[in-house]
Structure formats: C-alpha cells, structure tokens
Amino acid sequence: NAGVTQTPKFRVLKTGQSMTLLCAQDMNHEYMYWYRQDPGMGLRLIHYSVGEGTTAKGEVPDGYNVSRLKKQNFLLGLESAAPSQTSVYFCASSRTVDRAMFFGPGTRLTVL
Amino acid sequence: EDQVTQSPEALRLQEGESSSLNCSYTVSGLRGLFWYRQDPGKGPEFLFTLYSAGEEKEKERLKATLTKKESFLHITAPKPEDSATYLCAVTDSGGSNYKLTFGKGTLLTVNP
Numbered sequence: 119n120a121g122v123t124q125t126p127k128f129r130v131l132k133t134g135q136s137m138t139l140l141c142a143q144d145m146n147h148e149y150m151y152w153y154r155q156d157p158g159m160g161l162r163l164i165h166y167s168v169g170e171g172t173t174a175k176g177e178v179p180d181g182y183n184v185s186r187l188k189k190q191n192f193l194l195g196l197e198s199a200a201p202s203q204t205s206v207y208f209c210a211s212s213r214t215v216d217r218a219m220f221f222g223p224g225t226r227l228t229v230l
Numbered sequence: 231e232d233q234v235t236q237s238p239e240a241l242r243l244q245e246g247e248s249s250s251l252n253c254s255y256t257v258s259g260l261r262g263l264f265w266y267r268q269d270p271g272k273g274p275e276f277l278f279t280l281y282s283a284g285e286e287k288e289k290e291r292l293k294a295t296l297t298k299k300e301s302f303l304h305i306t307a308p309k310p311e312d313s314a315t316y317l318c319a320v321t322d323s324g325g326s327n328y329k330l331t332f333g334k335g336t337l338l339t340v341n342p
Contacts, residue, residue: 122273160334161274161317208273215330216262216281216321221273 120144122222124209130228131199139194139225141209149212150192151176151219152184154205161208167192168215199229232257236318236333243340246307251336253318254300261321263301265294268315268335277303277316308340 125140143150152164163176165184173184181203183195192211196203206226212219233256243249255263262281266274278287280296287294291312293304303316315335322331 158334161319161332163330210273216279218264218276218279219330220276221266223273224271 122209122211122220124207124222124225126225127223128226130230131196132230133200135199135229136195136197137199137227138196139207139209139227141192141194141222142190143192143209143211143220144190145211145213145220146189147211147213147220148189149215149219150186151210151212152182152192152194153208153210154178155208155224156205164194164207199227201229203227204229232320232322232331234318234320234331234333236316236336238336239334240337241339243305243308243338245309245340245342248304248306248308250305251303251316251338252300253303253333255318255320255331257320257322257331259323260298261323263296264319264321265301265303266317266319268317274317305338308338310340310342313338313340 122143148169151166153161155161162178164182167173167186170189185193206224208224209222210219235254237252264279265277268274278294283298285296291306295302315337317335319332
C-alpha cells in the first residue's frame with residue numbers, strides 16, 4: 119500500500135516549457151487535490167476532483183490544467199511555465215471532503 | 231471568508247518542556263478541523279480530525295482539543311523527534327461542495 123505517490127520528485131524548466139505532474143493513489147479515494155506550497159503563503163489549492171472524470175478550480179488555478187481520466191490518477195499540467203510557478207507541489211486524496219486528506223511526498227519545481 | 235490563524239509562528243522548547251499550539255478559526259459552519267505534521271522536504275502527515283466543540287483526541291505525546299473558536303495542540307514532554315511544522319486546516323459546511331482552508335503553520339523545534 120503506497121498511499122499517494124508523485125512523479126517526478128524534482129524538475130527544472132525554462133520559461134515557456136510545458137510539463138505534466140502525475141499523482142497516483144491506491145486507497146480508492148474519490149477526492150483528489152493539487153496544492154502548491156510557497157514560503158510565507160502556506161498551502162494553496164490549485165485544482166481538485168470529486169470523482170473520476172470531474173475537475174474543479176481551487177484558489178489559484180491560473181496557468182494550470184488538470185485531468186482525472188482514471189479514479190486513481192490526477193494529472194497537473196503546466197502549458198507554458200512561468201517563474202512564478204516555481205514552488206513545491208503536493209497532491210492529496212481523501213475519501214470525502216470531511217475526512218482526512220493524505221498527501222504525497224511533493225514535487226519541487228523550479229522555472230528559470 | 232474562512233480564516234485560520236496559527237500561533238505562535240515558531241516555538242522553541244527544551245526536551246520535556248510541555249506547551250500548546252493554537253489554531254483559531256472563523257468559518258460559517260465548522261465541518262471538520264484537521265491537524266497535520268510536516269517534516270522538512272516532505273508532505274503533510276495527518277494527525278487528527280475534530281468535528282465538534284468539546285471533542286479531544288490523543289496520539290502519543292500529542293492531544294488535540296476543540297472549542298467553537300479555536301483548537302489547541304498540546305504537546306506533553308516533547309522529544310527532539312517532535313520537531314516539525316504543525317498545520318491546522320478547517321472545512322466549512324456552507325455553500326460550496328468543497329472548501330478547505332489551511333493555516334500557515336507553527337514551526338516547533340525541540341532541543342535535546
């Protein structure tokens with residue numbers, strides 16, 4: 119039982135490049151989330167999903183897109199990376215909205 | 231707008247010196263309050279969920295309590311391995327399908 123896994127762990131991009139972050143969970147959770155964590159800002163929700171095939175915007179969605187084609191996977195895409203997207207990205211999942219959220223180990227992204 | 235304020239921002243304790251961390255919140259209707267622990271370079275790790283005023287939960291040296299306006303995380307006889315950032319988050323019951331607000335955390339350092 120791996121819980122929540124994220125790929126890759128580290129990535130460096132140049133401005134304008136694109137990339138996809140992959141999140142996978144093996145707990146059969148309905149809800150999945152993407153957060154970014156920046157110093158002094160705390161955790162901020164980018165996008166979330168309440169079930170397979172659904173996505174919704176969070177607090178800071180601009181510049182990101184997501185897809186949830188399979189229940190266990192939640193993809194975060196950056197179409198044209200900007201330095202402001204340098205951050206640590208965390209994926210999380212939960213059974214329902216008022217149950218504990220389990221986080222992945224994070225992806226450290228640097229955009230030059 | 232939901233707000234979560236954690237205090238202090240940072241706390242230094244000697245091993246064995248008990249203390250408390252505070253999480254004050256403002257929500258239209260509390261659905262759940264969560265405590266997480268985050269070690270450097272890792273994702274947040276779930277500790278407790280509290281749902282109603284008066285509720286208490288314990289785990290080893292940690293005890294979480296909840297009132298209508300705030301939650302406390304009491305640390306009894308802490309050890310150096312308790313050093314971490316402790317995050318508080320709330321979900322509210324009003325309106326939207328999903329709403330989770332995190333505080334900025336308290337950085338706890340326990341010196342041997």
